[in-house]
Amino acid sequence: MIVMIPLMQLLLFGYAITTVVRNIPIAVVDNSGSAVARAITEQVRVTQVVDITHYYATAVEAERAIVAGTVRAALIFPENLAQRAAGGEPVGQWLVDGSDTMVSAALLGLRSMPLHLEAGVPAGAYQAASPSFEVALFFNPERRSEVNIVPGLTAIILTMTLTLFTAVSLVREREHGNLELLITTPIRPLELMVGKLVPYIFVGIIQITIILGLGQLVFNVPFQGKLLNLAAVTLPFIAANLSLGLLFSTLATTQMQAMQLTFFFMLPSILLSGFMFPYDAMPQAAQYIAEVLPATHFMRLIRGVFLRGAHAGQLLPDILWLLGFTAVMLAIATKRFRKSLD
Amino acid sequence: MTELAISARALSKRFGDVIAVDGVDLQIPTGQIYGFLGPNGSGKTTLIRMLCGLLTPSGGEVRVLGLEIPAQAETLRRKIGYMTQKFSLYDDLTVAENMQFMARVHGLSHRGAALRIEELLERYALSSMRQRFAGAMSGGQRQRLALAVATLHAPTLLFLDEPTSAVDPENRRDFWEKLFDLSDAGTTILVSTHYMDEAERCHQLAILETGHMRNQGTPQALLAQLQDRVVEIAGDHLRQVKERALRLPQVQSAAQQGVRLRVLLRAGTEDAAGYLRAHLEDRDLKLSNAQPSLEDVFVASTSGGKHLPVHSVASAPSPPRNSSSCHAIA
Ligand SMILES: Nc1ncnc2c1ncn2[C@@H]1O[C@H](COP(=O)(O)OP(=O)(O)OP(=O)(O)O)[C@@H](O)[C@H]1O
Ligand SMILES: [Mg+2]
Numbered sequence: 001m002i003v004m005i006p007l008m009q010l011l012l013f014g015y016a017i018t019t020v021v022r023n024i025p026i027a028v029v030d031n032s033g034s035a036v037a038r039a040i041t042e043q044v045r046v047t048q049v050v051d052i053t054h055y056y057a058t059a060v061e062a063e064r065a066i067v068a069g070t071v072r073a074a075l076i077f078p079e080n081l082a083q084r085a086a087g088g089e090p091v092g093q094w095l096v097d098g099s100d101t102m103v104s105a106a107l108l109g110l111r112s113m114p115l116h117l118e119a120g121v122p123a124g125a126y127q128a129a130s131p132s133f134e135v136a137l138f139f140n141p142e143r144r145s146e147v148n149i150v151p152g153l154t155a156i157i158l159t160m161t162l163t164l165f166t167a168v169s170l171v172r173e174r175e176h177g178n179l180e181l182l183i184t185t186p187i188r189p190l191e192l193m194v195g196k197l198v199p200y201i202f203v204g205i206i207q208i209t210i211i212l213g214l215g216q217l218v219f220n221v222p223f224q225g226k227l228l229n230l231a232a233v234t235l236p237f238i239a240a241n242l243s244l245g246l247l248f249s250t251l252a253t254t255q256m257q258a259m260q261l262t263f264f265f266m267l268p269s270i271l272l273s274g275f276m277f278p279y280d281a282m283p284q285a286a287q288y289i290a291e292v293l294p295a296t297h298f299m300r301l302i303r304g305v306f307l308r309g310a311h312a313g314q315l316l317p318d319i320l321w322l323l324g325f326t327a328v329m330l331a332i333a334t335k336r337f338r339k340s341l342d
Numbered sequence: 343m344t345e346l347a348i349s350a351r352a353l354s355k356r357f358g359d360v361i362a363v364d365g366v367d368l369q370i371p372t373g374q375i376y377g378f379l380g381p382n383g384s385g386k387t388t389l390i391r392m393l394c395g396l397l398t399p400s401g402g403e404v405r406v407l408g409l410e411i412p413a414q415a416e417t418l419r420r421k422i423g424y425m426t427q428k429f430s431l432y433d434d435l436t437v438a439e440n441m442q443f444m445a446r447v448h449g450l451s452h453r454g455a456a457l458r459i460e461e462l463l464e465r466y467a468l469s470s471m472r473q474r475f476a477g478a479m480s481g482g483q484r485q486r487l488a489l490a491v492a493t494l495h496a497p498t499l500l501f502l503d504e505p506t507s508a509v510d511p512e513n514r515r516d517f518w519e520k521l522f523d524l525s526d527a528g529t530t531i532l533v534s535t536h537y538m539d540e541a542e543r544c545h546q547l548a549i550l551e552t553g554h555m556r557n558q559g560t561p562q563a564l565l566a567q568l569q570d571r572v573v574e575i576a577g578d579h580l581r582q583v584k585e586r587a588l589r590l591p592q593v594q595s596a597a598q599q600g601v602r603l604r605v606l607l608r609a610g611t612e613d614a615a616g617y618l619r620a621h622l623e624d625r626d627l628k629l630s631n632a633q634p635s636l637e638d639v640f641v642a643s644t645s646g647g648k649h650l651p652v653h654s655v656a657s658a659p660s661p662p663r664n665s666s667s668c669h670a671i672a
Contacts, residue, residue, distance in 0.1 A: 181430035185447045341396045
C-alpha cells in the first residue's frame with residue numbers, strides 16, 4: 001500500500017496531466033458549401049488543436065451545442081466565403097466558449113494561422129498581417145480564469161467535505177459502540193444508509209450556496225443560469241458524493257482508514273476532472289478514469305448551468321450518470337452493510 | 343416455567359487463534375434472571391452477542407425464544423432488548439432525544455412512543471433530566487437510561503452486559519429492584535457480572551472462565567456443593583500460615599480476610615478442619631468450618647483447571663484481600 005499507491009498515482013498523473021491543449025471538440029457550420037471551406041477545414045484539422053466532432057447547418061444550432069457543452073467552439077464559414085477569401089478578409093468566424101482560458105487560448109492561437117487557399121487566391125495572402133479568422137469569445141470575454149475556477153471549486157470542495165462526512169459516519173458509530181445497539185434493533189440497512197445521507201444533503205446545499213454566493217460577490221463570476229437548474233445539477237452530485245462516502249464507511253474499519261480512502265479518491269478528482277487541466281487535453285485512458293469520477297460530470301454540469309446558462313435538460317446524460325452512480329453506490333453500501341459484528 | 347427462553351448446545355466462537363467461547367451448553371428457563379459470572383475475557387460479552395445474533399457462532403446450535411439463531415435473528419430483534427457493556431447511546435443527544443430516536447427505530451407509533459417514554463422516565467427516575475445530554479450524565483444515571491431504552495419496546499427477553507459496572511452499591515441495589523420488577527412482569531433476563539452480590543441475586547448462575555462453562559446452577563445449589571470445604575483460621579502470623587497452607591496438596595486457595603485466613607479445600611476432602619489442624623502443626627491457631635460464600639464457589643470453580651499442575655493452581659487467582667461481599671474478581 002505504502003509503495004503502490006504513490007507509484008500508481010505518480011504514473012497516472014504524470015502521464016495524464018498536460019497543459020498542451022489538443023483535440024478540443026468543435027463543430028463546423030459551412031454556409032458556403034464550397035471547396036475552399038473544405039480546404040480550410042482540413043487545414044484547421046491537421047493542426048490537431050481541434051477535433052471536429054459535429055457539423056451543423058446553422059450558427060444557431062452550433063451556439064446551442066456550445067451552451068450544452070457538446071462542443072467547445074464552432075467554426076462558421078460565411079456564404080460569401082470565396083469573395084472574402086479573394087479580398088483578403090477573414091474567411092470564417094470562431095464562436096468560442098471562453099470560460100476555460102486554457103482552451104480559449106489554444107483556439108485564439110488559430111486566429112492567425114497561415115492558410116493555403118486554392119486557385120485564384122494569392123498564396124500567402126493569409127500570413128501574420130491580417131488574421132485568418134474572427135473570434136467571438138462567449139461567457140468570459142475578458143478571459144479571467146476565476147470565471148472557470150470558482151464553479152469548478154464547488155465540485156472539489158463538495159467532494160472533499162461531503163465524502164468525508166459520510167465516510168467517517170458509520171465507522172465513528174462503530175468505534176463509539178452506537179452501532180452495536182443500532183443493529184440489535186429491527187432497523188433496515190437501507191433505512192440506516194438513507195438516514196445517514198439525508199442530513200448532509202442540507203449541508204451540501206449550504207456549502208454550495210456559500211461558495212457560489214461568494215464567487216459572485218468577491219470574484220464577480222456572473223451567474224447566467226436559473227436557480228432551478230442549479231439545484232437540478234447540484235443535488236445529484238451531493239447525493240453521489242454522500243453515497244460514495246457511505247460505501248467507504250462500510251469498507252473502512254477505522255476513521256483513519258475512511259479518511260485515507262477519501263483522500264485517495266480526492267487526488268484524481270482534482271487533477272483529472274477538468275478542474276485544473278482541460279479534460280480534452282488528457283489521453284484517452286485518463287479520460288476513461290475521469291468519466292468514473294462524479295466530479296468530472298459535475299464540472300461539466302456546474303460550468304454549463306452557471307457560466308453558459310444551460311438547462312438541466314441539455315445536460316441530461318451527466319445528471320443521469322450522477323443519479324445512477326448514487327443508486328449503485330447506495331446499493332453496494334447497503335449490501336455490504338451487515339447487521340452483525342463478525 | 344419449564345419452557346426454555348434460550349437453549350444452546352456446544353456453542354463456540356473462535357477469533358483467529360483465540361477461542362473466546364468453547365463448547366458452552368445453556369438452558370435458560372423463561373422468566374428467570376440468569377447470571378453469567380466470570381472474570382475479564384472469560385467470554386461473557388461474546389456469548390451474549392452470539393445469543394443476540396450479532397456474532398455468528400463458529401460451532402454449535404442456538405435457539406432463542408424458539409427462533410433459530412443467527413438465521414432468524416431479524417425476527418428475534420423485535421423481541422429482545424440489549425444493554426451493551428459499553429454505553430452505546432448518543433452522547434450528543436439528550437435523554438429524551440435518545441429515547442425518541444430509539445422508539446422510532448423500534449417502530450413505535452408517535453403517540454405510543456410519547457406515552458411509553460413518559461412512563462419510563464418516571465420509572466427510572468429520569469424525569470428531571472430529560473433535557474440533559476447523555477454524555478453529561480453520571481455512570482449510574484447512564485445505566486438507568488440504557489435500561490430504559492433497552493425496555494422501550496417491552497421486550498420479553500433482556501440481555502444486560504455488565505449493567506452495573508461504574509455504579510455504587512446503593513444504586514446497584516436500586517437497579518436490581520428494577521430488574522426484579524421486570525422479572526415479576528414476566529421478562530426473562532440474562533445478566534453478566536463480576537460482582538458476587540449481584541450473582542447471589544440471580545435465580546441461576548453460570549460460571550465462565552476462558553470461554554468454558556465451569557459450573558452452573560442456583561446459587562444455593564452451588565453453595566451446597568462447597569459445604570464443609572471452607573475453613574477459617576484465626577491466629578498470629580497469618581501470612582506465613584497462608585504460605586504453608588498453600589503448599590498442602592488438598593488446599594485449593596487461601597486468602598486473608600482481615601484477621602482471618604479463609605482456606606478452601608479440594609473436593610473430596612474429609613473433615614477439612616481436621617486435615618488442616620493435622621498438617622499445619624500450629625497449636626495457637628483457631629480453626630473453624632465456615633459458611634461458603636459465592637466467592638468461594640467462584641474460586642473453587644475457576645481455579646480448578648484440570649490441565650494445570652497442582653502447585654501453580656493453588657497460588658493462582660487468590661481473591662483480593664479485605665474483601666467484602668461486593669468486590670470485583672477482576
Ligand atoms: N472481535 C474480537 N476479535 C478478537 N478477539 C476477540 C474479539 N472479541 C473478543 N475477543 C476475545 O475473546 C475473549 C473473550 O472476550 P469477551 O469480551 O467475550 O470477554 P468478557 O467476559 O466479556 O470480558 P469483560 O469482563 O472484560 O467484558 C477475549 O480473550 C477477547 O480478547
Ligand atoms: Mg464483556
